[in-house]
Amino acid sequence: MIEMTLGRLNEFTIILYALCVLLYFIDFLHNNRKANRAAFWLLSIVWVSQTIFLFYEMFVLDRFPVLSIGDGLYFYTWILVTLSLVLNRFLRVDFIVFFTNVLGFIMLSIHTFAPSRHYTPEISGQLISELLLIHITIAILSYGAFSLSFVFSLLYLIQYNLLKKKKWGKRLLRIGDLAKLDHMAYILTVIGVPMLLLGLILGIIWAYLTEPNFHWYDPKVLGSFGILFAYGWYFYSRIVKGMQGKSIAFLNIICFLTVLVNFFLLGNLSRFHLFS
Structure with a gap:
């Protein structure tokens, strides 16, 4: 049950992240402040979702999420999202923010849908089908x-x-x-x-x-x-x-x-x- 909940949480995060990248693309082309603000808040939700998963890894499973390639990708994505929020909040570097989040989306997608020790083979197969x-x-x-x-x-x-x-x-x-x-x-x-x-x-x-x-x-x-x-x-x-x-x-x-x-x-x- 927990495995499926984590899978659904990551899928929901992927969808929000896709909307975020779309809005950052609009802002990248036209310096659209409304799109930028909406993207910032969506990215904040993505960050909260990722942080919940990281806390689950560290305090419930008692392991720091860098000991495997999959966990390392997730922690790397969390770092990218965090840096994107900081850059978006304090600096106006739309070019860097957009492409950083495209990279983050790739890494998060690989972590979510690739076979993982967090999921049973049945759940992994279901996630790949949903991908x-x-x-x-x-x-x-x-x-x-x-x-x-x-x-x-x-x-x-x-x-x-x-x-x-x-x-x-x-x-x-x-x-x-x-x-x-x-x-x-x-x-x-x-x-x-x-x-x-x-x-x-x-x-x-x-x-x-x-x-x-x-x-x-x-x-x-x-x-x-x-x-x-x-x-x-x-x-x-x-x-x-x-x-x-x-x-x-x-x-x-x-x-x-x-x-x-x-x-x-x-x-x-x-x-x-x-x-x-």
Whole structure:
């Protein structure tokens, strides 16, 4: 019973940590104070959850959690979370805080779902199955965000074309304002990218734990990194180079094509992926 409770606590912490990384990504791009504050409080909850586990190790099980690789990873993650809270509270170094928490998320995920002496083989197997479920859920949610972003960019181009040709009418009014369409396409991309990154991290951990034929050059894995690269170029073009309007809408549509290629084509070429 205690083993299952600890497993559920760590899974809940993983979900909170994923939301925290998402908010820190938004703050990293736009210096958003509201997102930063929300991420700070979520990270504080993660820290409390981890601290409870550490106290359980030290005072109930009477051992300091550094005597195995798994425990060492957990203590290392706790250190990273603690430093992130300190940096976020007293210094404004968003770049370091975001990537530190991505690293912390990786380490905490490995500790939570890797076979451990804390869990029986049955519970370990259940946790690995739930890892796969979380991975698939996050990945599909990210694809959903990219799909809606694609729709908004497509509507932007349609509206742009109607305005350019001066085709006034109900259709023009129903599609919406160009600025709003552009903004929604961008916001959904901002949500989709970190979700895909976290889903990819969890998927790689699951593959390492369960699939002896897993390789980094698997088409599905390379395709997922290709999506991240494409949308990374989208952010660079929009934020750094200042690309706007019709050009950035076209670029977003091209980025979505990489999502379709990865999902429908590369998934069928993968040797281990669930969708193959």
